[in-house]
Amino acid sequence: MAVIRAENLTYVYGAGTPFERKALDGVSFEIERGEFVGLIGHTGSGKSTLIQHLNGLLRPTEGRVFVDDRDIWEDEKSIREVRFKVGLVFQYPEYQLFEETVEKDIAFGPKNMGLSDEEIAERVREAARFVGIDEESLSKSPFELSGGQKRRVAIAGVIAMRPEVLILDEPTAGLDPRGRREILGRIDDYHRESGAAVIIVTHSMEEAARYASRIIVLDDNGINCTGTPAEVFARADELERIGLDVPMVTKVFRELKRLGVAVDPAVYTVEDGVRELLRVKGGNVRGNA
Amino acid sequence: MAMLKDITLGQYFPGNTPLHRMDPRMKILLTIAYIVVLFVADGLVSYLAIIAFLCTAIAISHIKPKMILRGMKTLIFIIALTGILNMFYTKGEGKPLLSFWNVAIYKEGIVTAVFMIVRIILLISGTFMLTYTTSPLQLTDGIESLLKPLEKIHVPAHELAMMMSIALRFIPTLIEEADKIMSAQKARGADFESGGLLRRAKALIPLLVPLFISAFRRADELAVAMECRCYHGGEGRTRMRSLKFGTVDLWALLTVAALAAAVILLKVFPLEVFGI
Numbered sequence: 001m002a003v004i005r006a007e008n009l010t011y012v013y014g015a016g017t018p019f020e021r022k023a024l025d026g027v028s029f030e031i032e033r034g035e036f037v038g039l040i041g042h043t044g045s046g047k048s049t050l051i052q053h054l055n056g057l058l059r060p061t062e063g064r065v066f067v068d069d070r071d072i073w074e075d076e077k078s079i080r081e082v083r084f085k086v087g088l089v090f091q092y093p094e095y096q097l098f099e100e101t102v103e104k105d106i107a108f109g110p111k112n113m114g115l116s117d118e119e120i121a122e123r124v125r126e127a128a129r130f131v132g133i134d135e136e137s138l139s140k141s142p143f144e145l146s147g148g149q150k151r152r153v154a155i156a157g158v159i160a161m162r163p164e165v166l167i168l169d170e171p172t173a174g175l176d177p178r179g180r181r182e183i184l185g186r187i188d189d190y191h192r193e194s195g196a197a198v199i200i201v202t203h204s205m206e207e208a209a210r211y212a213s214r215i216i217v218l219d220d221n222g223i224n225c226t227g228t229p230a231e232v233f234a235r236a237d238e239l240e241r242i243g244l245d246v247p248m249v250t251k252v253f254r255e256l257k258r259l260g261v262a263v264d265p266a267v268y269t270v271e272d273g274v275r276e277l278l279r280v281k282g283g284n285v286r287g288n289a
Numbered sequence: 290m291a292m293l294k295d296i297t298l299g300q301y302f303p304g305n306t307p308l309h310r311m312d313p314r315m316k317i318l319l320t321i322a323y324i325v326v327l328f329v330a331d332g333l334v335s336y337l338a339i340i341a342f343l344c345t346a347i348a349i350s351h352i353k354p355k356m357i358l359r360g361m362k363t364l365i366f367i368i369a370l371t372g373i374l375n376m377f378y379t380k381g382e383g384k385p386l387l388s389f390w391n392v393a394i395y396k397e398g399i400v401t402a403v404f405m406i407v408r409i410i411l412l413i414s415g416t417f418m419l420t421y422t423t424s425p426l427q428l429t430d431g432i433e434s435l436l437k438p439l440e441k442i443h444v445p446a447h448e449l450a451m452m453m454s455i456a457l458r459f460i461p462t463l464i465e466e467a468d469k470i471m472s473a474q475k476a477r478g479a480d481f482e483s484g485g486l487l488r489r490a491k492a493l494i495p496l497l498v499p500l501f502i503s504a505f506r507r508a509d510e511l512a513v514a515m516e517c518r519c520y521h522g523g524e525g526r527t528r529m530r531s532l533k534f535g536t537v538d539l540w541a542l543l544t545v546a547a548l549a550a551a552v553i554l555l556k557v558f559p560l561e562v563f564g565i
Contacts, residue, residue: 098494
């Protein structure tokens with residue numbers, strides 16, 4: 001069953017002013033329970049606008065959003081409930097930290113939910129564990145932490161609300177490769193353990209290919225295509241035309257194929273690449289290395 | 290959120306009209322002169338002359354009157370309050386038009402109130418004309434140039450102008466930042482819109498703390514970036530566009546001088562219409 005269903009979303013910025021601009025144009029899609037979705041699209045394709053509709057931060061000019069089969073704008077007063085169900089982590093979320101201690105900051109969301117103190121404490125610990133923040137850091141000021149740690153604290157702040165859908169807008173922007181792997185690994189673990197649906201907005205085709213089970217491609221304020229990584233990245237030329245790309249390893253394999261090596265170019269992660277090479281080489285990769 | 294974006298104060302509408310092309314120094318001086326004239330003015334005829342002058346300026350500048358009204362919206366409370374206070378506190382000679390408890394409204398009160406309101410509206414529209422037709426950069430250049438003589442008595446003219454242009458430049462940036470932080474906190478269930486005054490004030494902490502921190506961070510980064518480009522204050526600095534007075538400025542000066550002369554003459558030899 002779909003946990004989020006968007007119907008014909010259209011959003012116009014600054015309606016009625018000279019700066020009027022359409023940011024979304026008739027977007028419809030569904031997110032299944034427990035899915036891991038990658039949302040890709042070039043800058044300005046409407047990704048950030050789209051995700052802010054899913055938890056009711058923006059109200060669609062036209063169209064409707066359903067969470068758990070309920071129109072989220074049916075009752076405006078309950079919009080906060082929607083935000084607890086659909087957790088949204090913004091880009092550079094570390095800039096939103098404000099509390100004296102890491103613990104209090106992570107507790108901000110659960111506190112707004114009106115939970116009991118014990119429940120809050122438990123959720124804070126759990127969320128901190130998910131993102132890899134140790135007990136000792138909980139009593140520190142968030143401003144003493146490193147950039148990568150701050151970001152993890154901010155993500156924990158949303159995870160602590162135990163949302164049914166966790167949306168992250170470019171969670172790895174500005175991090176080094178190790179920081180990227182760690183954050184994404186944590187999110188992947190969380191996805192598997194909690195069973196929550198996860199949507200990540202990313203510019204990295206590698207990340208989308210590695211973690212997502214389904215990819216939604218946005219272009220020109222609408223959905224260009226959607227499908228498994230294999231289905232989406234098979235359309236390499238189309239992706240390139242709309243300012244996107246395929247994973248680096250896919251490029252390598254396409255080139256190999258062009259040069260006459262008998263490989264299948266439908267390779268989207270490095271692991272798949274290794275497997276494919278082994279297959280072609282008859283499993284004897286070490287002997288020929 | 291919509292509220293934050295509606296601030297038009299200090300906004301600039303690009304254009305290429307004589308008013309846009311005027312020297313910013315002349316515009317600043319003439320705006321000051323205009324304000325003085327406004328406070329000297331007395332009597333219906335003077336006000337009509339000033340209104341005519343302002344309308345001509347608006348027409349020349351191609352600024353939509355709607356934009357001026359929109360900017361006025363935020364100040365409506367102050368305007369109304371001034372009007373009401375003047376209406377109640379002006380004592381007249383004849384019989385009060387209306388009196389209850391110990392409050393009395395006289396004809397003079399109403400006249401003063403109307404003049405006061407018109408005066409404030411003219412004052413605000415006049416200054417809007419300055420900011421709407423002058424880019425912040427030009428404006429600060431103008432101020433710096435006008436303050437230059439005061440450097441002799443150790444007024445840091447360049448530094449003041451630089452501070453002002455940086456402040457102006459970062460207003461939209463900070464508004465955008467505030468919007469973003471607000472959204473992020475709302476996503477965690479923050480509620481900025483309901484509750485009493487105290488609760489609302491407390492609800493602002495999650496917005497203000499990150500906003501201050503980011504303002505300091507930006508200031509720090511900007512300082513480093515300026516130093517990297519060898520900024521060392523205004524000494525010996527040359528400009529790509531140096532300020533020059535032109536014919537437009539002369540015409541503007543003559544017009545304002547004529548207006549001032551007319552208003553002063555009307556003050557000395559009042560010309561009464563309808564007894565006001």
